[in-house]
Amino acid sequence: GQNIDQPTEMTATEGAIVQINCTYQTSGFNGLFWYQQHAGEAPTFLSYNVLDGLEEKGRFSSFLSRSKGYSYLLLKELQMKDSASYLCAFYNYGQNFVFGPGTRLSVLP
Amino acid sequence: DGGITQSPKYLFRKEGQNVTLSCEQNLNHDAMYWYRQDPGQGLRLIYYSQIVNDFQKGDIAEGYSVSREKKESFPLTVTSAQKNPTAFYLCASSSGQGIGNTEAFFGQGTRLTVV
Numbered sequence A: 001g002q003n004i005d006q007p008t009e010m011t012a013t014e015g016a017i018v019q020i021n022c023t024y025q026t027s028g029f030n031g032l033f034w035y036q037q038h039a040g041e042a043p044t045f046l047s048y049n050v051l052d053g054l055e056e057k058g059r060f061s062s063f064l065s066r067s068k069g070y071s072y073l074l075l076k077e078l079q080m081k082d083s084a085s086y087l088c089a090f091y092n093y094g095q096n097f098v099f100g101p102g103t104r105l106s107v108l109p
Numbered sequence B: 001d002g003g004i005t006q007s008p009k010y011l012f013r014k015e016g017q018n019v020t021l022s023c024e025q026n027l028n029h030d031a032m033y034w035y036r037q038d039p040g041q042g043l044r045l046i047y048y049s050q051i052v053n054d055f056q057k058g059d060i061a062e063g064y065s066v067s068r069e070k071k072e073s074f075p076l077t078v079t080s081a082q083k084n085p086t087a088f089y090l091c092a093s094s095s096g097q098g099i100g101n102t103e104a105f106f107g108q109g110t111r112l113t114v115v
Helices: none
Strands: A004-005 A011-012 A018-025 A030-036 A043-049 A055-057 A062-065 A070-075 A086-090 A096-099 A101-109 B002-006 B011-013 B021-024 B031-037 B043-051 B054-057 B062-067 B074-079 B087-093 B112-113
Touching: A004 A086, A011 A018, A018 A086, A018 A101, A018 B011, A030 A062, A030 A070, A043 A062, A043 A070, A070 A086, A086 B062, A096 B043, B002 B087, B011 B021, B021 B031, B021 B087, B021 B112, B043 B062, B074 B087
Parallel strands: A011 A101, B011 B112
Antiparallel strands: A004 A018, A018 A070, A030 A043, A030 A086, A055 A062, A062 A070, A086 A096, A086 A101, B002 B021, B021 B074, B031 B043, B031 B087, B043 B054, B062 B074, B087 B112
């Protein structure tokens, strides 16, 4: 079967660094994606990993370990506008995107 | 600009009625998807299509129907058989076809409420 899991909620302070973890199980993996979703809005793409290692994009970085079925999203220099849900998803080869339940991040002043 | 457009943004339906949600993309993507999101929850797959005139059921297809007559369009019908249709519906597209697939691009969503 296939499964994807993330923590439900996290809280961090403005200016800090936060790491959001994601674990997954699937037999047809072809890429791990991270999305940001503000309340009432559509998800927007943040990052993509298909090979093991770290991908950096400004204040956001994402890491993947395919052998462990594990990824994390790292957000640096947190800002109030980063308060949102963060969705982890994998692409099932030739099929579709499977999304995790999302992690709701609250950034406090 | 290329993108994916859903309409309407808000939709109200009386119990027992069918309604159709529109989704159009001009990204030249082969694959299109419909997801449902309930408050505080993740995205659940309703239907997806990798090519024109072909589509597959997702995890929660009961009470929904789709068509894919054109590459650009993937409308979703919420039928009266769907017991609890009030939700946020998201349409997405991607280049599809496995390796080299792009990320999913999302429309703005349609919020459906049964009254």
